[in-house]
Amino acid sequence: MTEREPIAVVGLDCRFPGARDAQEYWSLLMDGRDGTDRVPEQRWDADRYHATSPATPHSAHDARPPGRSNTLRGGFIADPDAFDPGFFGIAPREAAAMDPQQRLLLQCAWRAVEDAALAPQDLAGTETGVFVGVMANEWAFLQLADYDRITARHGLGNGYFMGANRLSYHLDLKGPSLAVDTACSSSLVAVHLAVNALRAGECDHALAAGTNLIMTPVINIFYTQAGLSAPDGRCKPFSASADGIGRAEGVAVLVLRRLSDALADRQPVYAVLKETGVNQDGRSNGITAPNRWAQQQLIESVWRRAGVTADDIRFVEAHGTGTLLGDFIEAQALGELTCGRSGGSVALGSVKSNFGHAEGAAGIAGLIKAVLALHHRTVPPSRFADDENPDLDLPGRRLSLLRSPLKLPSGTVHAAVSSFGMGGSNAHAVLASAPRTVRRGRSTAPGVLTVSASTPERLRANLLAQADALSRRPGNQLAQLCWTSNRVKSRLPHRAAVAAGDLPALAAELRRAAERAEETARADGGRRGEPSVAFAFTGQGAQHPRMTASWYRSCPAYARHFDEIDQLIAPHTGVSVRDLVLDGDPEVQRARLAQPALFAVGYALAATLAEAGIRPSYVIGHSIGEFAAACAAGALDAADAARLVARRGALMDKLPEDGGMLAVGLAAAEVEPLLVRRARLGVAAVNGPRSTVISGESRELAALEAELTGRKVAVRRLTVSHAFHSPLMRPVVEEFRRECADVSDRRPALPVFSTVYGRELSGEETMDTRYWARQITEPVRFAEAAGALLATGVTHVVEIGPRAVLTPLLSRLRADSGHAVSLHSAHPGEHAPAHRPQQLFGELWCAGLTPDWDLLYDEADRVPRRLPPYLFDQSFRSWRSGTAARLVEHSAPPVPPGTDTTSAAPRLPSGDDRGESCPPAPDGDLPDSLTALTRRLVCRVGGHDPAHVHDHDRLHEDLGFDSIRVMELKTRIEDALPQLGSLPIEELLAGLRSVADLVGYLRGQLADGSPAPQPAASEGTR
Incomplete structure (x- = not known):
């Protein structure tokens, strides 16, 4: 057979x-x-x-x-x-x-x-x-x-x-x-x-x-x-x-x-x-x-x-x-x-x-x-x-x-x-x-372990469980275990990600993450709809020796993209900016190499994230960062951009080094009067409501610095070789304009928030020859452009560059312009950890995005390994005892030493099985009697603890309202608000996703628009 x-x-x-x-x-x-x-x-x-049983198991049946x-x-x-x-x-x-x-x-x-x-x-x-x-x-x-x-x-x-x-x-x-x-x-x-x-x-x-x-x-x-x-x-x-x-x-x-x-x-x-196989005895001896x-x-x-x-x-x-x-x-x-x-x-x-x-x-x-x-x-x-x-x-x-x-x-x-x-x-x-298989991982491969849970309390328990288990695993399984966690443990709303280069460090970081688990918010932030991402490309000044070297060593995709753009840049610079960066050559600080190196880093980072599925819906660039932004938006070919940034840096590098830049804690409007009689100074950048950069000739700049210091204005000299975005840049404009003459003039495929115009490019506007020439001397209007970007409702802004320069600027702008999550691709300092790419992917995931984890791992690392399974909350208890069919609430039994006791999931409210005595819920984001009534009825039907029901909770996914529960809720609402008449069940089933939706729907159904009446007499005793 x-x-x-x-x-x-x-x-x-x-x-x-x-x-x-x-x-x-x-x-x-x-x-x-x-x-x-x-x-x-x-x-x-x-x-x-x-x-008491009979004396022998074969006693007469009547003895039992x-x-x-x-x-x-x-x-x-x-x-x-x-x-x-x-x-x-x-x-x-x-x-x-x-x-x-x-x-x-x-x-x-x-x-x-x-x-x-x-x-x-x-x-x-x-x-x-x-x-x-x-x-x-x-x-x-x-x-x-x-x-x-x-x-x-x-x-x-x-x-x-x-x-x-x-x-x-x-x-x-x-x-x-x-x-x-x-x-x-x-x-x-x-x-x-x-x-x-x-x-x-x-x-x-x-x-x-x-x-x-x-x-x-x-x-x-x-x-x-x-x-x-x-x-x-x-x-x-x-x-x-x-x-x-x-x-x-x-x-x-x-x-x-x-x-x-x-x-x-x-x-x-x-x-x-x-x-x-199965069979049956058939007709046997009984x-x-x-x-x-x-x-x-x-x-x-x-x-x-x-x-x-x-x-x-x-x-x-x-x-x-x-x-x-x-x-x-x-x-x-x-x-x-x-x-x-x-x-x-x-x-x-x-x-x-x-x-x-x-x-x-x-x-x-x-x-x-x-x-x-x-x-x-x-x-x-x-x-x-x-x-x-x-x-x-x-x-x-x-x-x-x-x-x-x-x-x-x-x-x-x-x-x-x-x-x-x-x-x-x-x-x-x-x-x-099982067939014998040997799939050893690489002993030095870093990884990022992901753990997710339904609540912060469960997150803590599961982090500790993973830490205990991983401390006993072979060291060469680190990347394989991390890759497995990315596939298996990454779909629930409360999240923690820990990057490490060895298992002992990973276990220690997991325990530290467990201490902070209660602080975690939902990855979706209660947001509806798909997230949207903006890439913000860093400008000059962020460069440093060995920038993004950790990306090159531990992320094969980044290394590939960096190599590709370096090959396009090298014919125009005469040297490999990749080698300069990886070797830590200080020459990378000079404008002729800094600008193409920053472009290469930004381009490779953006390409890597896009390959990982983190694709931008919008882009913005700060000064030289606009070239990589233009490439990401499809407005500029990589080959053209490589030539332009190399030529731009070389032209500026030949200018006399008699300029400087000064960051001052004043609004742009307050700075402009100070420059009226200072022709060799100009506003270089407006980074925030009270964050302006002045650029120009060194002696005039020093005099202005002394004046502002005397007025107790916060000032800070920037470490630069030239006075970028100042009148001192004018000698290179025409030659650079000629360099740009043959660049194709096409509209970007994505919205570009121009830091030349301080707004989104609109209509037929393109990043043409005139734009790139003008960009050399015009102020960087970052605050205006970023404010317009945040006003779109973008959910995430990822800074693309070797150092987090724009991220703090965006955090100061968010309070006025939006609530987007800001992340940065590089480590804040120059000495980035060897696993920075893993950290960023973990941060993106914790913020609610879904990167393609495979880009972080070699083929040998992409091997499934068993991890400890999910630890559920055990606080809910319900048992029926005896033939009287009475619902008996049992408290949790004594907790053994070492058992997690942080769980706080809802218990069944007091009252019988129909839920008659659920206490009123506290008011939420819609504080009126209709809100309170609606939430109280939702709690009664579902049996939820009011302290755990929020306006953003979804009736079906979060609160377990199927069609039967919705029908019961419909009846209770009609009894409580008889003036509404009979509510259409189709609308309740199809269109009302959250508690807030239900409140809004009921408010709309009230004919006069007045606050909801007090509950009908029958509502309190139903």
């Missing part, structure tokens, strides 16, 4: 008793610990439903008191009701009505996808399949027993199908989506369906999951009455002391791909599913009794299709419930296949020995154990190996329980997993170790 496409396990996450994640799960298994405990008080009064369980123990996960509803855009009241299994699956799925080195958002819109094994739905029994309290959200919060469909909905997955119930084999059957869907091409990624929560004593009582329950609540598989089932909980998600696809994407692979022949036939079939024999299988993760009959039949079925094995025995185990039978999640619990064993190349021991049941004759069947961990050999290793359903639906899988 032709071997079918192997399926790779590329990501996983899980929660089982005694284990909050896969790492703790593996530790639990390797340590051979017991994860069981007494029934938590949150579930039910265990003593009330407990009765009806309605009672024989055990007080089981395997329970910690805090099953903890959830982060805001992260998934779910309103608190909807979350409270959801089956906790659905909540756990959502968080587990997100973490599993991240563990696969994928951004969950990258799967949005794809045909990713979701297959969930689930056996129990006790939440529905608790929720829906009281008919008078059932609302629409209760219906949506229950049902097996919703376990899968919620994952598909909230992650926007378009592939097959279904829940599977085959009792105890449910989750391994779900894996089988996912494998087949991948092979059939129905999906390219699949989430295979299993879940089980014990919310009532019903099944405990059933197991007791059926003689299946272990009195001590522990499964003891294949042990002489085996006396029944101990129940357990769990939730787990695997991310599966076709192996060829995973390898092509260089994705990390835990293990490989070679083959899976619907709940296991059938040896069906099990044996299934295992034989799967092994045959996988192309393996008993000689290839190193260990089997058995169903192994710890019932005498079940263990005996399973040992018989396996033994028929393994008894003739050459070599040693097949290791046999069952994870149920560690925490019990997880029922709907049992199969995936065993599968993850096998996957991790192959990944770590070690099989964990069996807890009851020292008490092996001799009646099973395991040695004669070439099966052995492990008393200590088994180290697996090198090369390909195979394992098998079984899971059998109570009703006869059996599942089996054969796995193999």
